[in-house]
Amino acid sequence: MSGLSATVVLRDPESCPVARATSATGEPVETVSRSSLSSPEAPAVEEFSIESGDESEPLESADVGVELSTVSANEHGEVYRFTRDLDGVCACEVVETEGTPVSSIRAEEGALYLTVRASDVEALSEIVGALRERFDGVELQQLLRTGEEESADLAFVDRNRLTDRQREVLETAHEMGYFEYPKRANAGDVAAAIGISRSTFSEHLGAAQTKLLDSLLEA
Structure with a gap:
């Protein structure tokens, strides 16, 4: 049985604090963690790590549009945490309402990169379509077809x-x-x-x- 793994790019997701953090600092975000909700009323909790340069300033809440707290900080960078309500303006939330988890999340230069898996092209089209209904600048950047064997056919x-x-x-x-x-x-x-x-x-x-x-x- 084979499936699809795709990287979907949102060029300007204004409501995403993680993407806004990369615009403010000029540094990419490679690691994002999201909490599993215990109830629909509970706010979602997210953390992301970002490298800091020798002359870079710590992120402020005003930079990303949400209240930030610093989880840890050292010479390599900082880990930030924020909470948000389930309001339908989060790209990851839009993907998840289509019945598909987001496999990985990263951001760079204000753009958000989501890796998602789908059983077939139709299911993937529904995910991309749902994102395009909410956001501008949605592109399918990379598509990987995988099977049971340890091989893949990468089409870029x-x-x-x-x-x-x-x-x-x-x-x-x-x-x-x-x-x-x-x-x-x-x-x-x-x-x-x-x-x-x-x-x-x-x-x-x-x-x-x-x-x-x-x-x-x-x-």
Whole structure:
């Protein structure tokens, strides 16, 4: 039996204290711990560690938008703790409402990186879709298919190969169901939604698919 492991990036999760901490300090967060709730009324408790440079200042609560407490501090860095209510504005909470735990959490330069596992593409699409309903700048960065054997087929796609228009064509076609079977939208429908001709749509779609396939095959 095989499954999927994916890294989902939220480029600007303004409500996430961990991501905001990386913006304030310029240092990445590689370790995040979250409590298991004993009841729905209990607040969630989170801790994160962050390295401190020779001239860096300790994080303040105003930097991250929540009340911080310092759990430990030494020459290597600090571990901070905060509590939050279950209010639906936490990306990890959104993932968990889809019935999937977050395998790992890290943050860098204001962006949040979540690793999640799903049984199939449909389940993964539901997770990504739920995040996109709440947050802007949600991207699927890395996808790993795993099986029972100790092997994996890693597919890393560099989105920077695509032009802005090619990315728009792909995203719109996907959202409208162009790639589904049976199709929920045809080429004319997607072209009209974007405001381009059908021939232009086909041209951009073909170029985008070629770039993505080249990236996959090179990997």
